[in-house]
Amino acid sequence: xxxxxxxxxxxxxxxxxxxxxxxxxxxxxxxxxxxxxxxxxxxxxxxxxxxxxxxxxxxxxxxxxxxxxxxxxxxxxxxxxxxxxxxxxxxxxxxxxxxxxxxxxxxxxxxxxxxxxxxxxxxxxxxxxxxxxxxxxxxxxxxxxxxxxxxxxxxxxxxxxxxxxxxxxxxxxxxxxxxxxxxxxxxxxxxxxxxxxxxxxxxxxxxxxxxxxxxxxxxxxxxxxxxxxxxxxxxxxxxxxxxxxxxxxxxxxxxxxxxxxxxxxxxxxxxxxxxxxxxxxxxxxxxxxxxxxxxxxxxxxxxxxxxxxxxxxxxxxxxxxxxxxxxxxxxxxxxxxxxxxxxxxxxxxxxxxxxxxxxxxxxxxxxxxxxxxxxxxxxxxxxxxx
Numbered sequence: 001x002x003x004x005x006x007x008x009x010x011x012x013x014x015x016x017x018x019x020x021x022x023x024x025x026x027x028x029x030x031x032x033x034x035x036x037x038x039x040x041x042x043x044x045x046x047x048x049x050x051x052x053x054x055x056x057x058x059x060x061x062x063x064x065x066x067x068x069x070x071x072x073x074x075x076x077x078x079x080x081x082x083x084x085x086x087x088x089x090x091x092x093x094x095x096x097x098x099x100x101x102x103x104x105x106x107x108x109x110x111x112x113x114x115x116x117x118x119x120x121x122x123x124x125x126x127x128x129x130x131x132x133x134x135x136x137x138x139x140x141x142x143x144x145x146x147x148x149x150x151x152x153x154x155x156x157x158x159x160x161x162x163x164x165x166x167x168x169x170x171x172x173x174x175x176x177x178x179x180x181x182x183x184x185x186x187x188x189x190x191x192x193x194x195x196x197x198x199x200x201x202x203x204x205x206x207x208x209x210x211x212x213x214x215x216x217x218x219x220x221x222x223x224x225x226x227x228x229x230x231x232x233x234x235x236x237x238x239x240x241x242x243x244x245x246x247x248x249x250x251x252x253x254x255x256x257x258x259x260x261x262x263x264x265x266x267x268x269x270x271x272x273x274x275x276x277x278x279x280x281x282x283x284x285x286x287x288x289x290x291x292x293x294x295x296x297x298x299x300x301x302x303x304x305x306x307x308x309x310x311x312x313x314x315x316x317x318x319x320x321x322x323x324x325x326x327x328x329x330x331x332x333x334x335x336x337x338x339x340x341x342x343x344x345x346x347x348x349x350x351x352x353x354x355x356x357x358x359x360x361x362x363x364x365x366x367x368x369x370x371x372x373x374x375x376x377x378x379x380x381x382x383x384x385x386x
Contacts, residue, residue, distance in 0.1 A: 014054045025063055032058065032069040047076050048287060059085060064094040071100035075108045082108075125328065153213040160210045164203065171199050208344055216355045220263040225307060228266060229257050229298055232273035239274075240281060249291040250284055252277075254298040260307050262376050264356055269376070272349035272360075276311045276372045279345060283315025283370060305378050306358075312371040318364040327362060349374070 013031055016022035023031075035051060047055060055077075059070045071089045074082070089101035132141040174196045181189040233254060237247060277296065284294040296313045318326065326346070350360045353374045364370040 010050050010054065014057070017054060017057050025066065028058060028061065028063075028066045029069055032066070032073065036069070036073060047073065047078060047081075049078070052078065052081055056081070056085065059088055064092075064097055067092055067094065067097045068100050071097050071104055074101055074104035075111075156213045157210065160206050160213070163206050164210075167199065167203055167206070171196070171203070174199055212344055212348055212351065216268060216352065217265050218355075220265055220356070222261045223264050223266045223269075225260045225262055225300055225309065226254075226257045228264070228269055229254050229273060229300075229309070231266075232270045232277060233298075235270065235274045236277045236281065239278070245281075245285075245289070245291060247281075247291065249293045250281060251295045252298070253295065256297070256299040257309075258300045258302065258307075260300065260302055260378070262307055262378060264376065268352040268355060269374075272352040272374060273309065273311070275345040275349045276374070279372070280311055280313035280315065280370070283313050283317070302378065306375050307378055308373050308375045310371055310373045312369065314369040317366045317368050317370055319366045322366075323362065323364050326364075346372075 013023070031054070035047070035055075055070060055073060058066050061067055061070075067089065070085075071092075074085055074089060077085050086101060086105055090098055090105070092098050092101065129141060129145070132144060136144075174192060178189065178192040178196055181192050233252060240247060277298070280296045281291065284291050286292050294314050296311065299310050299312075301308050301310075346360075346362075349372075353360045353376070356376050358374055358376040361373045361375075362370065363373075
């Protein structure tokens with residue numbers, strides 16, 4: 001989605017492009033840099049239709065530096081514009097522009113190949129699970145998967161701790177480099193600061209994976225569902241506010257949460273719900289990082305000895321292919337609307353819910369929204385009778 005303010009600024013820029021001496025070289029390059037940074041920070045994954053007219057015009061600009069900037073955006077061009085734009089830029093009279101376009105095309109082809117390989121990997125795992133289910137039944141297949149995950153977590157824990165050990169002196173060296181460059185070279189200083197920030201994020205990511213791989217607490221206490229939902233909502237609002245997100249455009253309705261008590265580790269279910277509600281808010285973010293008008297509803301119902309908690313939004317939703325990839329519940333699927341996405345939010349929610357012998361289900365439709373439902377047993381269960 002694109003906000004009205006975003007469309008207005010884009011339309012004004014496009015209108016000025018059509019005027020003689022309407023936009024300076026610096027403004028053109030700055031406009032393209034803003035678009036490029038949105039992709040680098042994960043705020044967008046493809047150029048929006050609103051931006052394409054200006055990009056196509058700038059691909060014909062008299063200044064080769066502007067055309068080179070456009071060539072670097074070729075990686076993110078929508079499929080319907082890619083061939084036209086690639087042909088134009090790869091035939092450019094300037095060698096720098098041609099080489100940039102060729103590099104972008106190669107990166108795009110590599111990314112598409114990796115996506116196809118990942119899709120085939122997901123399909124193969126799904127087929128193996130279905131085959132195992134037919135052979136030994138769903139319960140035994142799930143136990144086999146749990147055993148495999150437990151073994152992986154043991155191996156991952158050792159590897160991740162080794163990575164943290166190696167990362168500590170590297171961070172110290174980069175910080176020392178940053179201090180030394182403060183009075184020497186501003187460009188090198190900016191590169192060093194960026195490297196330091198990247199290392200900080202890498203450390204956060206490794207620690208998040210370490211936390212994910214640890215065994216979960218088994219102690220359970222009866223908790224009121226409405227209190228758990230309220231706490232999760234407050235946590236989400238606090239985190240988004242710290243990121244500078246204005247929450248006013250989105251209505252959060254949790255008025256249909258029933259007064260039900262469920263045995264649980266409260267911290268785990270609060271975290272699971274907070275991750276799900278955060279995703280719902282982020283589905284309503286526009287290209288400028290602001291929330292468009294929307295609605296998030298949280299409802300509960302009880303049946304057959306279980307309580308179901310549903311979080312439904314009317315955000316961007318997912319295509320069938322995106323939903324299939326998501327439902328493989330593999331780590332590393334990043335949220336494109338977050339500058340620093342770790343790809344562990346829904347995975348952690350699923351793990352926390354399944355630790356309570358519950359289930360997590362996702363339904364989504366592109367352009368209409370997403371519904372995530374977690375189901376928890378009303379009575380405590382253990383590993384033998386769960």
